[in-house]
Amino acid sequence: MSNIVNLGLIQMTCSDDVQANFEKTLGYIEQAASEGAQIICTQELFKSLYFCQSEDFAHYDLAEDVSQDGSTVQTLSQLAKELRVVLIASLFEKRALGLYHNTTVVIDADGGYLGKYRKMHIPDDPHYYEKFYFTPGDLGYKVFHTQYADIGVLICWDQWYPEAARLLGLQGAEIIFIPTAIGYSMPEEGSTYDQSWQIVQRGHAVANACYLAAVNRVGFEVDPSTSLRASPSIALPASDDHMSGVGPNGESGINFWGQSFVADPDGSIVKQASRDRDELVICPVDLALIEETKKLYSFPYRDRRVDSYGDLLKLYSD
């Protein structure tokens, strides 16, 4: 009675060579397919360095047409069709001159363009100046009915919002994919930020009785806007360097923490990548478990008190 689907998560380092990053990802897609993956998801903005560490008008030139006519999408569609895989690809969308989004496209296993999701929750914090680049999404939350599963997509910062996951759960999402670029960038963040990141997402999987796949970037990327920092406050012990936002030569930046993972409907981690290197996660999941879970545990739907949730539509209850 099982219904196994193989997921492929591409966790990798990037360089400042966009074409090289793209080709590296295409290579991983082919490798994932050869290892049996049927639904393959990239990390957030996989074609470039995570350019949001600084506010630089030049980076607008990285944005591109992400419709089915865009050249990246066409290449991906061709590959999806050849390999018979669903592709979930995170791109920098140029919607119009002066209007950009952080967008993920979904391509079916026949190469067909199923649509796109525009990141709804946009951060703006030191090292993550996304509000400079990305207008918050205007398409809402959508479940894509692919040949292998009904999937929802969120993007990075969205992952902290139970509302976003629930809105996909209420559409029957079997798997929520979350391309991500998150890491340690400041000593103040403490040592448990990555664990909090994982726990809140495992919670979404439980609350909505679905699988959740988070695909994170890895490696240290220098903040181009800052010079060397030599403050004693960041001279952390070597063993804590991955949490400090300090690079191998003392540079300021982000240590992307990798640890891409798949959680199952009971919140267990099925597979998890390392924190420090490229990794292709191939993970079979059993969609039949979702039906079993939703029959046994009725909490995702049956007893919700929608009459009492009105204040969720307020920024604060004051």
Add this chain to the structure above:
Amino acid sequence: MSNIVNLGLIQMTCSDDVQANFEKTLGYIEQAASEGAQIICTQELFKSLYFCQSEDFAHYDLAEDVSQDGSTVQTLSQLAKELRVVLIASLFEKRALGLYHNTTVVIDADGGYLGKYRKMHIPDDPHYYEKFYFTPGDLGYKVFHTQYADIGVLICWDQWYPEAARLLGLQGAEIIFIPTAIGYSMPEEGSTYDQSWQIVQRGHAVANACYLAAVNRVGFEVDPSTSLRASPSIALPASDDHMSGVGPNGESGINFWGQSFVADPDGSIVKQASRDRDELVICPVDLALIEETKKLYSFPYRDRRVDSYGDLLKLYSD
């Protein structure tokens, strides 16, 4: 700069002697206070066995007035005033003849009655026939401003709903207390139900950057409506007995899994009780950590897309 408050969680077995259960709880309250607890929370329906395993009209007689005039509340108020502790007590409310709620009262450290919360999400599953007894709450979600902290209360089944925790987070809850009665009652539940229970609640703590204290019942309670079961399907290995819903003599019932815990705003477990015995959890928490967390991580509030959450008010997006 810390602002430490000591929590006391009373996890215990109950018998069919209501007065004995009440006195046992009063004793634990005194012990908790003597060990420094300032905010003390009972398990769900601590005065009785978990009577919802069967639908029995006779159990209506367990319900009582939970206003400040009720005798249980008066006893608790007196004790709270004497000990200078906040008390959170889960009771079976008789609101009117034929109208009952699963209700938790909050009493301040001066003995003052701060109000009550009526359980909003009511389960109805084998061994948990709560819809027979409890009309779903009509008071919504409320933060109580006690002398020691601003606290929210949920009750058991509510704990699976991110909406409920968020609605308390949006009122600035520093600690969410959740009196609970949950355990293994069927082999079908699998071995990870208790872990899922913990993960979803730790997720609430992260998403809302608050503390969360779940206070669960412990011990095996027989289902009075069933006789001995001898089906081979429940003849599980001894080591798994705590997950089987089978009592020491082969009876059907609930193995309440205890494991009362306190999670901090990063989702870490600060303290956790055992799964198999009475335990008084005394746990200091630092309320200053909430402010630090909310400053560093803006996700609970700043970037919420309340314009896009409308479908949360639907039972399903179809």
